[in-house]
Amino acid sequence: MTKGRIRARIRRSHLYTFGCLRPQTTEEGGPHPLQLHGPGYSRTVYCNQPLIHEKKSLFYCNNNISTTKYNVLTFLPKALFEQFRRVANIYFLLAACLSASPISPFSPLSMIAPLAFVVGLSMAKEALEDSRRFLQDVKVNNRKVSVHKSNGEFVPRSWQRVMVGDVVKVEKDQFFPADLLLLSSSYEDGICYVETMNLDGETNLKVKRSLEATLSLDNDGAFWDFSGTIHCEDPNPNLYSFVGNFEYERQVYPLDPSQILLRDSKLRNTDYIYGVVIFTGHDSKVMQNSTKSPSKRSTIEKKMDHIIYTLFTVLILISFISSIGFVVKTKFQVPKWWYLQPDNIEYQYDPKKIMLAGMSHLITALILYGYLIPISLYVSIEIVKVLQASFINQDIQMYDEETGTPADARTSNLNEELGQVDTILSDKTGTLTCNQMDFLKCSIAGTSYGVRSSEVELAAAKQMASDMEEQDTESDLSNFPMIKGRVPRQNVRRAEEIELETVVTSKGDEDKRPAIKGFGFEDSRLMNGNWLKDPKADIMLLFFRILSVCHTAIPEVNEETGICTYEAESPDEGAFLVAAREFGFEFFRRTQSTVVVREKFSASGGVVEREYKILNLLDFTSKRKRMSVIVRDEEGNIILFCKGADSIIFDRLSENGKMYLEATTRHLNEYGENGLRTLALAYKRLNEQEYTEWNNEFHKARTAVGTDREALLEEVSDLMERELILIGATAVEDKLQKGVPQCIDKLAQAGLKIWVLTGDKMETAINIGFACSLLRQGMKQICITLDSDAVTNDRLEVVKGNILNQITNAAQMINMEKDPHAAFALIIDGKTLTYALEDDMKHQFLGLAVDCASVICCRVSPKQKALVTRLVKEGTGKTTLAIGDGANDVGMIQEADIGVGISGVEGMQAVMASDFSIAQFRFLERLLVIHGHWCYKRIAQMICYFFYKNIAFGLTIFYFEAFAGFSGQSVYDDWYMILFNVVLTSLPVISLGVFEQDVPSEVCLQFPALYQQGPKNLFFDWYRILGWMGNGLYSSLIIFFLVIIIFYDQAFRINGQTADMAAVGTTMFTCIICAVNCQIALTMSHFTWIQHLFVWGSIATWYLFLLLYGVLPPKYSKTAYQILIEVLAPAPIYWTATLLVTVACILPYLAHISFQRCFNPMDHHIIQEIKYYKKDIEDRHMWTRESSKARQETKIGFTARVEAKIRQLKGRLQKKQSALGVPSPTYT
């Protein structure tokens, strides 16, 4: 023992250097325990002896987790460091430091106060956000779990106090507190079911199995004197591997991942388990997997940095100009200015030390013109974004009633990025779908059953009905030039015809959705045993038997109700079993070798329990695309039941098995078109001899040793699955989340591209593609795949060449395509993607993907999801949004410009990594199209205005310099300058950033095309930014020179007084305040009382301030003493000058926007006008027509699908008519 510990210590020293090494060898299931040595395998755990692990050599980190950025001690230095990483803040800090020296043109207070305010506010925000993370951690750390204390007694203990070596008891539906070694479970054979949703996003249950040696430890008392030692690998992030030995009762057993229960997965279907803690806290695999979420910045903010750099350049430039002016003046003129006593002068003005004076003046100038850089910009933006985020959080229409979760903007610095998204990368399971299947239709013996319509059908029918109606009245067929100018009578007839064909399926009512989960079937012909009356009842019986027998699910009988529920590998299987149950074939028991089904309706009339002996089970693989069972029924007949993809099954039919082939094919196409996922069912009767022969082969193959075992098995299986007899097909609706197709439709119309990245198999992904209308019939599917043989056999170059070939061929095909309506879909699987994402090929791949209307990547790993996201982000340079719900989406969510997590379901990892979380995919529409659109425009306008106002203000200081001998004197009082950014102009611009709405929210939804203003960046392009800067330059010139000339030298009052510096400065400042506030009023298009209050209130505040400041004793108010009451207010010229300057400042902008509005209006202008004149109410028809047109040309989504269908029908009609001899294009 002691020896081992010493060794352990030596190994542990390697941990810190080589800890991340992956195991080199995994001799899984090897008969002998692994010899664990070398770096990376040094962990030793003494089971049930947690106290040992408190000592130093074996001390492992505790189970306390922390995801916060700061703690109490590090907060101040770290947060300050974060703040001063911004260039502008460093500049202001330096300026504040220098403000104490005589170089500074301002008083220290006026430099330090705004900086302290700005930095303090940002840090307060950081602290708040971090405290939320802290509380979340505390909640997790304080969860309780039963831990073995001593003497077989288990006591609840909080998670954070769980130690390595502890024996814990986890009960049903609880999370595992740490990585555990499974010792035993409530099941005799030591298995347990685990849901790993939080780890990989998969919802199906996984089976874990304890070692046989520990099976006996199945009650609390058994742990009285339990002890054992685990030697295993060091903490690593590899979720699917584990290497270790378990030394128990002098025996050493090898451990593999199937005995390891990972933290954050959940115990299901098992009453309790016992386990030993191996990895705690940050050592656990899931924590090792978590990466620091990268801090993201929006495009606008990045561009803003460029503007700030530009302004810095301008600042330095004018400072240099100013310094040169100063040097020239000082050198050549100041010696003559006796009133300055040039012989007795401080160094910073001294003409004799001109270099020193020049340098110090440069610093003075840099501080003086600092008003060009808006110090309050960052903090104002931060305030605005927090408020915007709170609006997102409070949006009641993004609140999910079912789960009780509102939307949550977890980071507020990406709000405006939501308005610029170009590509959405979506996870499938849990995001688009609920991962719940509904059995909806079936085709048995050439007859289709099931009257209820799929969601796709319903929506298509609805849309077409409304479209037809519109076209009737409108005759607006500009989209279809070939039928243009037809006589109306024919028009009507055609419409009727189309309606007949399409609306026939829309009888089903949406609100009559199935009461039984997974079963949406409705057809009286099959229900309640009615099928018995059908002449083909025997075939139907077979059909139902296949459903109830051919699967791998485990039944679970609810003891109260007696109803079975099923734990199936895939949700379709679950749906089949539920369907079979509802049809009267209830599968309720499974043993290793039998399946027992209760048949409610039989020819004899009573309830019969039938037991099928499972002889063989030929598993489903994505390559085989089918599964079969060979059973012996109670009569002793051997039957093979097979279900699989239609194309596969159809190839394997016997001659006499093709009886229903034609009808079934037709039905299958129909189902597929309606977005259902289909499987064909077939069977085959075997005779004893035939089976035995085959079974021998099969057994041989199964026991074969070597790499070709799989291939051999497949070959043998293939031999059996031939000469099948087709009996029908099933159609299952992969239940999409509520509103998903509509949301995708709207998003597509808003011009967004949607990529689906899923871990699912290709067929499932394609089916979902159909259901979401990302794919449709008539779309050309480009599948880029690899033969699995090719991968194993060929060399890398050949494989890559093959893929490249496929990509270039597809690209050529797209280029050759003439039909403008042709749409392509790219489907690629994970294996191929590995090669396609390599550096030499990824750009071709991306090029192809961008040309396709929809892209579906299946079987992708979490890492590939992130890689694809990065490729899109970096390759196209557009904004990407990733949305997902599971831990497998975390990489993608962190990689994308915006990560959105679906909350409300159990797993929280995606949410924790995300920037925004919403409860349902459909809220994405509102998040992007309304909030994104608004936030983008608000922030863009706000930043532009910010630069405008600071340029307008900052430059006047510069101009004045030229008139003050470049001495660094400012014409304004220090207080005016402090208040300018912080009080007098901040609230209006914040109200612009928080409350501005170009169009109301419902219009955003009705006119999705408006969203494109964001991705096209119409409001923050350099043209606009420079325009605003130009406006600022113009305003500064107008303000300064008009005021200077008006107050030049003559008396400005009837009493003969002339204006001094205070009067001129105050007038100038009044003009600035009035001009910039009137300017923002012109910029706004939405005035609630808040905007009115802030804008006009700011101007009023200025006068009020001036009044109060003037009333203060002269000690405080200095030159501004009584300036308003005594000096300025009685002078008419003060008021007239203010009016003149204000009007002159805003005149060009007013003329510009009036001109633009009158002659080149943007979309939102027109819509504002329509709303203003209430035309949308008077002319409802125009309104709906325009909103239906207001969308981007898209090839995905419902609308596109319906359009394609209409095109197709019209084409068909035309053919029909021309065949009938009606000369269609001309009048007769």
Add this chain to the structure above:
Amino acid sequence: MSSSGAAGAGSTDSTAARRNTKRPKYSKFTQQELPACKPILTPRAVISAFLLVSVVFVPVGVASLLASRKVVEIVYRYDSKCIPKNVTNKVAYIQSSADKACSITLNVTKHMKSPVYIYYQLDNFYQNHRRYVKSRSDEQLRKRGEENETSTCKPEDMVNGRAIVPCGLIAWSLFNDTYSFSVNKRNLTVNKKGISWKSDRNHKFGKDVFPKNFQNSSIIGGAHLNESIPLREQEDLIVWMRTAALPTFRKLYGKIEEDLKEGELVNVTLNNNYNTYSFNGKKKLVLSTTTWLGGKNDFLGIAYLTVGGLCFFLALAFTIVYFVKPRQLGDPSYLSWNRNPGGH
């Protein structure tokens, strides 16, 4: 890390409660549905806005221009005239202690109604230089007790270890030319009371603060002050201490409280003491009447007329263009998808 919900059975109550608490409260504010006015720039609004501006601005402009025209202003530059012809070194002359009296004659071209304000105007004098502006002590000026508050006044703060009152460069360089006026040999009284701001007299310059050690240092700047008159009554100083914004400025010297008739000749006897020669500054004497607008200021009126005219022109232009190429407001055919169908 992971979810909040290790929710066992029986926690439905708490989840229901949680739902209620998490549900955002509805209010028009949080849902961004506050009633708002959404003014839009219709052509009519634009045209009437421009017209309104011109309607307001043109009369104001005309009124200002008329007011400015009513002002009679006599400006006389005397800095070069008042140097004897034989003096070559003007600076040396001005710094000498010679008698620098000088006589000039101003011609009243137009009737000047009383009060006629007398200004001196300096050019190229940087009263707004940072060093100059800062060189004063308001505390000292206001209170007798704070006489020694001269730290801001450098280099004109102390002389022989005693504080100067008033200290600083501004006071030190006080303008010291003097004028006396006569018409037809009759002296005009120059009222020098009330030329400064009342608040300055009452609150910024103390009634018990008397000049001390002023102009006692080695270099003498400008005017001397009578040490027996409190600062409050030294209005020339008070006026001077209000620093001008620009290097060219006028300061009030006094008022003549009687009309000057057209054609009268005003004889001015002035003492040309102040040194503007070293920095090539000009000195001017200005007599001016005022109106509600102040002194002569054509620019304001012209600017008003220009902006008003421009607005009128813009209104006209918008009207014309609007009639030539009208756009019905809210006409959907201007929407981008209607203007270039297909080609988004």
